[in-house]
Amino acid sequence: MALLSLTVAGIACFALVAIFAIECIAGAWPSGRRAERSFSNRPAIAVLIPAHNEALGIAATLRSIGDQIRGGDRIVVVADNCDDETAAIARIFGAEVIERRDSVNRGKGHALAAGVAHLRQSPPAIVVFIDADCQIASGTLDALVADVMAFNRPVQARNLQLAPTGASIGLAIGEFAFRIKNHVRPLGMSRLGMPCLMTGTGMALPWNLVEQANLATGHLVEDMKFALELAQNGAPPRFCEQALVTSLFPTSAEAVETQRRRWEGGHLAMMRFAVGALSRPSAWRSAAYCALLLDVLVPPLTLLAAAVAVMTLIAACAALLGVGLLPLAIAVAAVLLFLLAIGLSWAAFATELLPPRQLVRLPAYAIAKLYKYPRMLLSSSRHEWVRTDRSRPQ
Structure with a gap:
């Protein structure tokens, strides 16, 4: 029985x-550059920006969005329960501003729903969702719109979070994990x-899908849930590497931890759903939906590494006690496959971020995070807007 269980x-x-590993190896493997789509006339779009106290x-x-706006495009900012100058600053830049006050139905999802309701008065062909603390690289809007027009499906940009110059090794490792999650995979x-999960910002959808979407869910990882709903309804999201959205890690250690706990706690809840x-x-009738559910099942990187390490340790102890060698062989194979995936991802996308001499610090960083997961597993989802604090130095 012990051998079977192990x-x-x-x-x-x-x-x-x-x-x-399959996702990482496919993403990191050298490939020819994709031909860029170009067009002289694209339909008018709306860029929808939910914001809560983002005056800073x-x-x-x-400014980064305005540089890419064409004639007929609109920028709509939903200033959700703000008590700062967010709305006034947005108006200075020519944005349409919706000031929303609702002490009960709070959160990003409700702000997006209010923005969509506003757009129904004069619907655009395509809506691009950008968070208020992000910037977009040159050509991002055109790349997103080109893919939406070509496939009539939701499109997700490359969404990266960057560590400030001179940041700690912990933030550099965090940025590497972010690259794996939102670029390599x-x-x-x-x-x-296969389709990809949505990441909350850098998303572009044709209006017919936006109009039908249930955005006001209040779920911790509403973007992940949204992607699954789209795939289940026959509109699985596509990944657009040419489009890039970036933001900085929070400037305080407390804010970094709050953000990570929110994301990873939400991911653990979605794993239970998957x-x-x-x-x-019924889930197996759609290959796209099934692929996204399997993608959701992969735990956050640190927890996956810990699971592999613990499994190997237990299997090794069992082998020493004479239970059997098969569990140990499986665990060792998992270790080798995991290291291959991490190594290829690092070699392809992160050698400048994490020089070889710093890689030895990865295990210590992972161990330091492990104690947080039991609390995440037991915590309930919060249904309010939790703004990431970027105002204090680390």
């Missing part, structure tokens, strides 16, 4: 690593002909 646990762990950074966001999914969904035969 073998089943080892196979489950290996399966998660295999999903992660929204000017930079609007969705790129791999795209190369395999397990339930995959147990129903």
Whole structure:
């Protein structure tokens, strides 16, 4: 019985690593540059920006967007329960501003729903969603719109969070993990002909999908849930590597931890949902929906590494006690596959971020994070707007 239990646990762990590794290897493997789509006339679009007390950074966001706006395009800012100058600054940059006051229905999802309701008065062909603390790289709007027009499907830009210059090794490792999650893995999914998850900012959708969407969910990871709903309804999101949205990590250690706990806690909740969904035969009728559910099942990088390490340790102890070697063989295979995926991802996308001499600090960083996960697993989702604090130095 012990051998069977360990073998089943080892196979489950290996399966998660295999999903992660397939995505990473496909994303990191050298590939020819994709031909860029160009057009002289594109339809008018609306850029929808939900904002809560973003007076310190929204000017930079609007400036990066304004440089790419064409005739007929609109910028709509939803100033949601703000008590600063967010709305006034947005008006200076020519944005349409909706000032929303609702002490009960708070949160990004409700702000987006209010923005969509405003756009219904004169619907655009395409809506691009950008967070108020992000900036977009040159050509991003055109790249997103070109893909939406070509495929009539939702499109997700490359969404990266950057560590400030001179940041700690912890933030550099955090940026590397972000690159794997929001660049390497969705790129791999795209190369395999699969859809990608949405990341909350840098999303572009045709109006017919925006109008039908249920945005006011208040879920911790509403973007992940939204992607699953789109795929289930026959409109799986596509990844657009040519479009780039960036933001900075929070400037205080407390804010970094709050943000990470919110994201990863939400991801753990979605993993529970994915397990339930995959147990129903209806989930397997759509390859795109099933692929996204399997993608959701892969835990945050640190937790996946910990699961592999613990499984290997337990299997090694069992082998020494004479239980059997099969669980250990499976665990070792998972370790090697995990290291291959991480190594290829680092070599392709992060050698300048994490020089080889700093890689030895990865295990210590991972161990320092592990104690937080039991609290995340037991915590309930919060349904309010939690703004990331970027105002204090670290």
